[in-house]
Amino acid sequence: MSPKVGVxxxxxxxxxxxxxxxxxxxxxxxxxxxxxADSAGVSKGVIHYYFRNKEELFLSVFEKLVRDLDGHIARKVERAKTPPEKVCAIIGAVFEKIRENKKFQVVLVDFWAQSTKNPRLMAANASQYARYRHLAKKIIAEGIRDGYFKECDPARVASALIGLIEGFTIQWIFDEKAFDLVRAQKMTEEIIIGFLKE
Amino acid sequence: MSPKVGVxxxxxxxxxxxxxxxxxxxxxxxxxxxxxADSAGVSKGVIHYYFRNKEELFLSVFEKLVRDLDGHIARKVERAKTPPEKVCAIIGAVFEKIRENKKFQVVLVDFWAQSTKNPRLMAANASQYARYRHLAKKIIAEGIRDGYFKECDPARVASALIGLIEGFTIQWIFDEKAFDLVRAQKMTEEIIIGFLKE
Amino acid sequence: MSPKVGVxxxxxxxxxxxxxxxxxxxxxxxxxxxxxADSAGVSKGVIHYYFRNKEELFLSVFEKLVRDLDGHIARKVERAKTPPEKVCAIIGAVFEKIRENKKFQVVLVDFWAQSTKNPRLMAANASQYARYRHLAKKIIAEGIRDGYFKECDPARVASALIGLIEGFTIQWIFDEKAFDLVRAQKMTEEIIIGFLKE
Amino acid sequence: MSPKVGVxxxxxxxxxxxxxxxxxxxxxxxxxxxxxADSAGVSKGVIHYYFRNKEELFLSVFEKLVRDLDGHIARKVERAKTPPEKVCAIIGAVFEKIRENKKFQVVLVDFWAQSTKNPRLMAANASQYARYRHLAKKIIAEGIRDGYFKECDPARVASALIGLIEGFTIQWIFDEKAFDLVRAQKMTEEIIIGFLKE
DNA sequence: CATGAATGAGATTTCATTCAT
DNA sequence: GATGAATGAAATCTCATTCAT
Incomplete structure (x- = not known):
């Protein structure tokens, strides 16, 4: 029956x-x-009360980021029926997330850069991409098996899919006016689905 | 440029x-x-003699980086004859650079992250990618005109080309063993040239 | 004493x-x-409920320490009959205490060091040793009067007695293997009683 | 020919x-x-320029302290001729040091207390006393061999000698008026030499 | 040209203490 | 009585930059 519990x-x-x-x-x-502290409207001490140190806090931010994106992708993929739709679901999920909140990608790049110094972050980054490649690979393999896609190496196409998405978004955060993000998304679908269907 | 050049x-x-x-x-x-200072084998003071401050120094590093890559790409493209060969020259130039020196991409990502805070760096990053897209666009347009490639939007394919390259290399620096970089290069060529030739 | 006693x-x-x-x-x-708080299995707040502040708490620990040792010495001395036995009782009491719990001396030294900053602690330390010297002096004077000991300055021998005990235990807490504590105790008796009997 | 060298x-x-x-x-x-920093008349930064951190600085202080006392004792012992004179030289050296600068012992006690937490300090303390005991032991053994002292265990008497010195000085720093330090020194000589000569 | 001692602002972190519940 | 969230002052330490020599 302690007070402030739940806060x-x-x-x-x-x-x-x-x-x-x-x-x-x-x-x-x-x-x-x-x-x-200022941004959260609390005292500096409170932050150290909840997080051992700066690194711990930043890692928590990263984890939340990844968890959010993972969940978003998973939900969209689940709703899709055929493998091609599922591939598009992955593409759509990431592009949507970036479009609705550019900060998302900005923060992600920042975490990328920090991983040089921080092995935990490096591992987290590596595993995040490995997870996405794995998901894409599974879907592509399924598509090949069910005759939706041509015969090819699913792992390699998965890498290309993830790469193309990231490559587009990176360019976009440096210069929003360089191209339209919606068109980039369509281009991604066109290239990847085009490649897979022959 | 920066002060005291030529000293x-x-x-x-x-x-x-x-x-x-x-x-x-x-x-x-x-x-x-x-x-x-330690790494360069000079005293701390001397760095400030040659560079106004830390930012100036870092910007110079970035400029050199970009100049090197630009030159490398330009030389390779120049040597290529047909548009398809030129597209492959761009792809090859970047992948080669990363392969021969992983540090290259690591440092680049670091600069990306810093651009959030530094407008000059942000502009430099934007212009770098704009330049690469422009080069690719010109080559693709040339290829379409000369019948090498199918009718399509050269600008958008250029963005995809640059994006695919960057997307592959990013994944690779987080996990060298995730895939073979030479195969990623071939995959890039296959996907882009495949798309352009229909 | 301190507030809220008896609660x-x-x-x-x-x-x-x-x-x-x-x-x-x-x-x-x-x-x-x-x-x-962790060690006591209570919340942080509760400590401040029982002790005004950290200093008050630490002083209470010191007081208990001294009270314990005083009682231990008093009991042993009381049981002894002749002055030489009483001198040995003091020696035995302190050495026993340290032997049975090395922490005792460790904590004591810590309090010594803190007295530089804390006048109350300084006074407490001074009075503790004054008390022990007084007790020893009384016993030695009694021994001289009753013909057990040779003619000498009881106060000075008392200081030497207390000093020898402390000097041995100090050395021992820094290096348990430097010498055997039981033998140090015997040595103390031998030296002091030897000196007193000529 | 660099400036400020030697500073x-x-x-x-x-x-x-x-x-x-x-x-x-x-x-x-x-x-x-x-x-x-204030006491040294320099800026806070300077201290960290010369000493990695607080612990390093404090350890340096301790080392200087020990070095000073060691040197002082060594010089006095060297000048003495017979073993009894050498024993008195050790006693005199320490008492003199404390008398001429009470701070000496105060700081030493402080270092003792810190050794609970700092293994390096603990080791340093242990080795300091081991060194003094060793020196005293050698002198006493020499004295026995040459017929100055009675047959006894030199190691144990050495511990007692060091203990008695420290025990006296400890009591004295808590209460300067408790006894006269010169008389304590004489008492130490009297007790130890007395014990050794019969 | 070059050095490295010195500065001082500012960053992270710790922690005794308070207090609403 | 008891809790633990919250505070804020203060401590250690870092480091870009300056400058006398």
């Missing part, structure tokens, strides 16, 4: 959210704990 | 080289001027 | 006990209230 | 000296780097 998880989430916005705004290594 | 270009180049290695090793925002 | 003496005693163990383990100024 | 060792020594005074004044764990 903790909410407060944790708030701090993670605030940190996400700060990273998007100023970049991973330019934020101070004070920035985060 | 001792060799020393300048050495410092830039040392900085490049340091970034690759520890990441942009984890290096100290002391790290760089 | 729950058992809880108070538990906290003092836990604090004693923490000091022995990590040292006076390296412990946090959290350490103590 | 470094002097500055290092100054900081060590200032730290020593601060410890004597406020105690090991109550000093801040700012206190030391």
């Amino acid at each position: 903790a998880p909410k407060r944790r989430a708030e701090i993670i959210e605030a940190t996400f916005f700060c990273i998007a705004l100023k970049g991973y290594s330019n934020i101070t704990m004070q920035d985060i | 001792a270009p060799k020393r300048r180049a050495e410092i830039i080289e040392a900085t490049f290695f340091c970034i690759a090793l520890k990441g942009y925002s984890n290096i100290t001027m002391q790290d760089i | 729950a003496p058992k809880r108070r005693a538990e906290i003092i006990e836990a604090t004693f163990f923490c000091i022995a383990l990590k040292g006076y100024s390296n412990i946090t209230m959290q350490d103590i | 470094a060792p002097k500055r290092r020594a100054e900081i060590i000296e200032a730290t020593f005074f601060c410890i004597a004044l406020k105690g090991y764990s109550n000093i801040t780097m700012q206190d030391i």
